[in-house]
Every structure is written in C-alpha cells, then in structure tokens.
Amino acid sequence: MQAAERRARKTEMKREAILRSAAAAFRRKGYHGTSMEDISEALLMTKGSLYYYFKDKEEILYACHDFSLDRVLERMRQVLADGKGDNAETRLRALVQGFVDVMIDDLQGSALALDFTALKPELLARIIAKRDQFERGMRGVITEGVKSGEFKRTDAKLATLAILGAINWIGKWYRPDGPFNAAEIGKTYSDLFVNGLRAK
Amino acid sequence: MQAAERRARKTEMKREAILRSAAAAFRRKGYHGTSMEDISEALLMTKGSLYYYFKDKEEILYACHDFSLDRVLERMRQVLADGKGDNAETRLRALVQGFVDVMIDDLQGSALALDFTALKPELLARIIAKRDQFERGMRGVITEGVKSGEFKRTDAKLATLAILGAINWIGKWYRPDGPFNAAEIGKTYSDLFVNGLRAK
Numbered sequence: 001m002q003a004a005e006r007r008a009r010k011t012e013m014k015r016e017a018i019l020r021s022a023a024a025a026f027r028r029k030g031y032h033g034t035s036m037e038d039i040s041e042a043l044l045m046t047k048g049s050l051y052y053y054f055k056d057k058e059e060i061l062y063a064c065h066d067f068s069l070d071r072v073l074e075r076m077r078q079v080l081a082d083g084k085g086d087n088a089e090t091r092l093r094a095l096v097q098g099f100v101d102v103m104i105d106d107l108q109g110s111a112l113a114l115d116f117t118a119l120k121p122e123l124l125a126r127i128i129a130k131r132d133q134f135e136r137g138m139r140g141v142i143t144e145g146v147k148s149g150e151f152k153r154t155d156a157k158l159a160t161l162a163i164l165g166a167i168n169w170i171g172k173w174y175r176p177d178g179p180f181n182a183a184e185i186g187k188t189y190s191d192l193f194v195n196g197l198r199a200k
Numbered sequence: 201m202q203a204a205e206r207r208a209r210k211t212e213m214k215r216e217a218i219l220r221s222a223a224a225a226f227r228r229k230g231y232h233g234t235s236m237e238d239i240s241e242a243l244l245m246t247k248g249s250l251y252y253y254f255k256d257k258e259e260i261l262y263a264c265h266d267f268s269l270d271r272v273l274e275r276m277r278q279v280l281a282d283g284k285g286d287n288a289e290t291r292l293r294a295l296v297q298g299f300v301d302v303m304i305d306d307l308q309g310s311a312l313a314l315d316f317t318a319l320k321p322e323l324l325a326r327i328i329a330k331r332d333q334f335e336r337g338m339r340g341v342i343t344e345g346v347k348s349g350e351f352k353r354t355d356a357k358l359a360t361l362a363i364l365g366a367i368n369w370i371g372k373w374y375r376p377d378g379p380f381n382a383a384e385i386g387k388t389y390s391d392l393f394v395n396g397l398r399a400k
Binding site for chain 1: 232355393398
C-alpha cells in the first residue's frame with residue numbers, strides 16, 4: 001500500500017470510529033445533550049483533533065446518517081441488480097433484511113434512528129434524498145409484484161411507508177442486550193409484510 | 201352549568217388550544233427550536249398567561265403526548281370491552297384505525313410523533329408507561345388470534361412492534377394537504393397487517 005493510500009485509509013477508519021462513538025453518545029444523551037467534548041473524551045482524543053475530522057456536531061450527525069444510508073443503498077443496488085430474476089417476494093425480503101441489518105448493526109446500532117430533523121435544511125435535504133431513493137426502490141418492487149399478480153392490489157406508496165416506518169421504529173426500542181437479533185427481526189418483519197402483500 | 205364547572209371547562213378548552221398550537225410549532229420548528237414566546241404569540245396570549253397554564257415547555261410537550269395517549273387508550277378500552285365477541289381481525293383493525301386516527305387528527309396531527317425523548321426521565325417514564333399499555337393491549341389481541349388459530353404462529357411482541365412502528369412513523373411523513381386521509385391510511389395498514397397475520 002502506498003503511503004498516501006495508507007493515510008487516506010487511516011483517516012477513513014478514524015472517521016468511522018468517531019461516528020460509532022458519536023452515534024452511541026447521541027443515543028445515550030440525545031443530540032442536543034451531547035457536546036463535542038463528550039465525543040472526543042469518549043475516544044480519548046483532544047477536542048482539537050476531533051475538529052480535524054469534523055467541523056461541528058451537526059456534520060457528525062449528518063455523516064452518521066450518510067454513512068448508514070450509503071450501506072442501505074448499496075444493499076439495494078445488489079438486490080435490484082443480482083436479484084433481477086427473483087420474484088417480488090424474494091427481493092422485498094432482501095430489502096427488508098438489508099435495511100434491518102443496517103438499522104441494527106451499523107455504527108453499533110441505529111445511527112439511522114437518530115433524529116435527523118436537527119440538521120439544517122441543506123443537509124436534511126440530502127439525507128431525505130437518499131431515504132427517498134431507498135423508498136422508490138422498495139416501492140418499485142412492490143409495484144412490480146402487484147402488476148405481475150404476485151401481490152394483492154394495494155397502494156404501493158402507503159405499503160412502502162408502512163414497511164419503512166416499522167423498520168425505522170426499530171431504533172426506538174432495540175437494545176443490543178434485548179431478546180431479538182437482526183436476523184429474527186428481519187425474518188418476522190419480512191414474513192408479516194410479504195404475507196400481507198401476497199395475492200394469496 | 202355551575203360557575204365553577206364553567207370555569208373548569210374553560211380552562212380545559214384553553215389548555216387544549218395551547219397544546220394544538222404548541223404541537224404545530226414543535227412540528228414546524230422542532231421542540232428545541234420553539235420558545236414559550238413562539239407558542240404564546242401564535243395564540244395572541246401574553247407569555248405570563250401561558251405560564252398560568254403550563255410551567256414550562258417541557259410540561260407542554262408532556263401534555264401533548266399525555267392528551268393524545270389518553271385518547272388512544274380510551275379507544276382501546278372501547279375496542280376491548282365492546283368488541284369482546286369480535287374475532288381478533290376485527291379488534292386488530294379497530295386498534296390500528298384508532299391509533300391512526302389519533303396520530304393524524306388529534307391536536308391537528310401527530311402530537312404523538314413529536315420526539316418525546318426530550319422529556320426528563322420522570323415524565324418520559326409516564327409516557328412510556330401509557331405507550332406500553334397500548335402495546336400490551338394490541339399484543340393481547342394478536343396473541344389470542346394466534347391461540348385461536350385465526351392468526352399464524354408468530355412472535356406477537358415483534359409483530360406488535362412492527363405495527364406500532366409503522367403507525368408511529370406516519371407522523372414523520374404525513375401532511376394534512378397530502379394525498380391520504382386517516383381512513384385510507386388506516387384501511388391500507390389494517391389490510392397489510394391483518395393479511396400478514398391471517399392463518400390463511
């Protein structure tokens with residue numbers, strides 16, 4: 001590995017460590033209740049070096065969402081590309097499981113559950129655009145399922161919002177030491193939604 | 201009506217007007233971005249008279265949730281009492297529609313969608329206790345449906361969390377001038393969940 005590449009990779013790893021630590025602090029103390037000191041102290045960093053990576057708390061919150069949404073969208077692209085021959089049920093299950101996995105596992109759980117409305121309009125718009133992209137992907141799968149007769153006739157937009165809402169809400173109740181893991185939640189949710197949509 | 205009763209009723213109406221106005225301001229500007237002045241000004245009240253009804257912003261946020269949750273629980277009691285002879289599907293549909301109605305219509309939309317984690321632990325605990333009460337009611341209906349064979353075998357706790365999450369999330373995307381009303385949302389969501397749970 002070249003020196004420049006090593007440096008870039010190191011910066012990236014450091015940024016991810018900051019996001020993990022910040023997401024945990026935001027969950028514990030709330031976004032408004034967390035200071036840059038809290039985040040740097042938890043990482044045994046000086047506040048100064050934290051500012052080297054992120055210019056303020058808002059940028060960190062933005063990066064938490066952006067990082068996790070990129071993973072969700074990456075999973076979606078795989079599902080839509082590799083799963084071209086699959087039926088709507090298989091693809092919907094993969095999208096649900098993919099979103100649940102990122103919701104729970106990334107940045108040690110639910111950076112996506114952090115309240116993004118604290119972001120300023122410009123950053124909020126970018127996060128919402130990525131969320132909309134995933135929503136369109138899922139809605140497309142449901143719409144195709146309805147068209148092919150595999151799924152019942154339903155409002156695909158509302159059905160998508162119901163599914164995404166259920167998954168987004170996981171961040172509100174999920175605890176890493178709780179009784180359910182990502183695979184169990186993904187399976188139960190997929191069953192519920194797929195059975196709910198299946199033509200019979 | 202006695203004078204004392206009239207006074208009590210008037211205070212109650214005034215409190216509700218404050219909650220409606222405050223819920224709208226919280227949605228528009230965020231809880232942290234809204235001041236007591238914003239709330240009093242929107243009602244053409246002095247800040248002093250606002251403090252006569254609520255001692256601070258946190259108490260208003262608490263009252264928004266408490267007010268709406270009392271309505272949700274009232275609906276639940278009706279459904280569980282009057283619907284004793286009904287099957288699980290009918291009762292689940294009524295619970296879903298009842299929650300959607302309060303979510304959307306009460307305090308002009310989604311006081312329940314306001315972020316309640318801004319509340320201090322003691323108030324938060326009371327709100328969570330009321331939410332838990334509704335969750336137990338819905339879980340009971342699903343559990344009975346599974347036992348009677350009307351519903352598939354599933355984890356009733358997870359299924360309940362999925363349904364409540366989907367409904368809670370409505371507050372994040374619902375706009376009064378949008379394409380869906382409470383009845384349409386309630387119907388599509390009920391169909392999705394009931395079909396998802398139905399044994400066949």
